[in-house]
Amino acid sequence: MRIHGLILPAVIAALPLSYSPVAGGKTASAPYVKGDLNGDLSLDQNDIVMFNSYLRGKLSLTDAQFTAADINSDGRTDIYDLMRLKKNIYTYSAKPPEGTWLAYSSSGTDYYYFSGEKCTVTSQKTGAVSSYDCNISGNSLTLKNSSGEKTGNILRTGSKSFTLARADGSGENFVYYDSSAIDYSKLLTGDYYAKNGSSTRAFNIRGVSGTVNGKPFTYKMKGSDLEFDFSDGTTLTAKMTRVDSMHFDLKWSSGITERFTLRNITVKNGITYVNGVLIANKSYSLPSSYNPGAILPEALSSFYTMQADAAKAGLNLWITSGYRSYSYQAQLYNSYAARDGYAKADTYSARPGYSEHQTGLAMDINVAGDQFGLTPESKWLAANCYKYGFVIRYMNGKQNITGYKYEPWHVRYLGKDLAKEVYDSGLCLEEFFCIDSKYKN
Numbered sequence: 476m477r478i479h480g481l482i483l484p485a486v487i488a489a490l491p492l493s494y495s496p497v498a499g500g501k502t503a504s505a506p507y508v509k510g511d512l513n514g515d516l517s518l519d520q521n522d523i524v525m526f527n528s529y530l531r532g533k534l535s536l537t538d539a540q541f542t543a544a545d546i547n548s549d550g551r552t553d554i555y556d557l558m559r560l561k562k563n564i565y566t567y568s569a570k571p572p573e574g575t576w577l578a579y580s581s582s583g584t585d586y587y588y589f590s591g592e593k594c595t596v597t598s599q600k601t602g603a604v605s606s607y608d609c610n611i612s613g614n615s616l617t618l619k620n621s622s623g624e625k626t627g628n629i630l631r632t633g634s635k636s637f638t639l640a641r642a643d644g645s646g647e648n649f650v651y652y653d654s655s656a657i658d659y660s661k662l663l664t665g666d667y668y669a670k671n672g673s674s675t676r677a678f679n680i681r682g683v684s685g686t687v688n689g690k691p692f693t694y695k696m697k698g699s700d701l702e703f704d705f706s707d708g709t710t711l712t713a714k715m716t717r718v719d720s721m722h723f724d725l726k727w728s729s730g731i732t733e734r735f736t737l738r739n740i741t742v743k744n745g746i747t748y749v750n751g752v753l754i755a756n757k758s759y760s761l762p763s764s765y766n767p768g769a770i771l772p773e774a775l776s777s778f779y780t781m782q783a784d785a786a787k788a789g790l791n792l793w794i795t796s797g798y799r800s801y802s803y804q805a806q807l808y809n810s811y812a813a814r815d816g817y818a819k820a821d822t823y824s825a826r827p828g829y830s831e832h833q834t835g836l837a838m839d840i841n842v843a844g845d846q847f848g849l850t851p852e853s854k855w856l857a858a859n860c861y862k863y864g865f866v867i868r869y870m871n872g873k874q875n876i877t878g879y880k881y882e883p884w885h886v887r888y889l890g891k892d893l894a895k896e897v898y899d900s901g902l903c904l905e906e907f908f909c910i911d912s913k914y915k916n
């Protein structure tokens with residue numbers, strides 16, 4: 476059985492997909508690294524001798540050896556592979572690795588930074604860093620620190636790639652990344668979404684690797700300049716501007732600027748949290764069992780502070796509607812629907828489970844009606860409520876996004892830091908989190 480047509484990201488195309496013995500290898504000493512025909516964990520003259528014998532018809536190869544000898548992975552074992560093998564041995568083997576290399580193994584990806592006799596290893600998953608004393612002798616690499624020692628053989632498979640092979644059959648495939656070390660804290664790890672009209676691009680970034688709508692890439696950051704290397708060999712550059720804790724803009728070299736939103740949606744006990752913030756809108760409902768019973772204390776005390784400050788400005792704020800239970804909302808919605816029909820009721824009243832009032836974090840101020848928008852209290856509320864941790868939830872002109880017409884009286888408590896970020900962004904909460912608010916039926 477020969478391995479043909481493996482679809483690999485270009486960046487590791489010259490290497491086995493994951494670190495494992497080549498199919499067909501039946502003995503412990505089976506060859507499993509490109510070029511290592513005799514399976515001794517070394518690329519050297521002995522492999523060249525074997526290769527020559529094979530080309531002269533004096534030696535037949537096992538399937539595993541054939542795959543190991545097909546260095547350019549074109550399904551043939553020929554003189555071009557031998558030339559690559561010689562180049563790997565004579566040109567690259569003598570050079571110890573320097574700089575940062577991405578190490579792929581079946582257990583995940585690590586970043587190795589080699590600098591003289593020191594090596595640091597950073598986990599892509601956690602960012603945890605381990606430091607080692609690094610000793611390279613011939614093709615043998617030893618990393619040592621107080622918690623132990625790791626040894627393997629470096630098998631150079633190209634100018635920017637090598638395989639680290641260990642006697643127990645484990646190992647990693649290394650791909651050169653950059654001359655300098657990676658500052659993990661500055662990386663963009665997370666799930667980001669860029670919305671343009673009705674289409675959304677999903678960037679799922681883990682350390683320096685990621686996918687955009689499923690297409691793999693790695694990226695490098697040089698200050699605010701980003702370079703994306705896609706798996707198909709495309710390189711794109713962009714300038715990054717951080718907007719706030721959950722957003723950045725990328726201005727691509729094409730001149731197009733995209734806003735990226737960090738978005739992490741979790742559901743606990745039927746309750747949806749976006750980046751840890753409880754959300755209730757037409758897309759994300761609350762279960763009937765979610766029942767705080769009243770406006771939550773933090774939101775209420777913030778309201779009282781806001782009310783006192785408004786009073787100093789000669790304005791009178793009060794809560795006309797605060798917490799509403801699931802069953803009360805059901806009563807309310809059904810009575811509106813009976814009067815105006817369901818379609819009309821949906822434009823101004825939430826279906827049970829979908830009302831923000833059930834969260835205990837929303838309140839209607841003074842008068843839940845358009846006349847409130849004409850009062851000085853409305854103007855003051857819009858300009859100041861963020862200072863107390865609130866946002867005007869259903870903004871003017873955003874009905875298609877929030878799912879509700881403009882409601883200058885309806886505020887939602889988010890806490891001061893987030894409310895300020897949302898206020899400064901000029902976005903409604905759905906835009907800020909890159910989420911929808913639409914009934915499914």
Ligand SMILES: [Zn+2]
Binds near residue numbers: 838839885
């Ligand atoms: Zn309301």
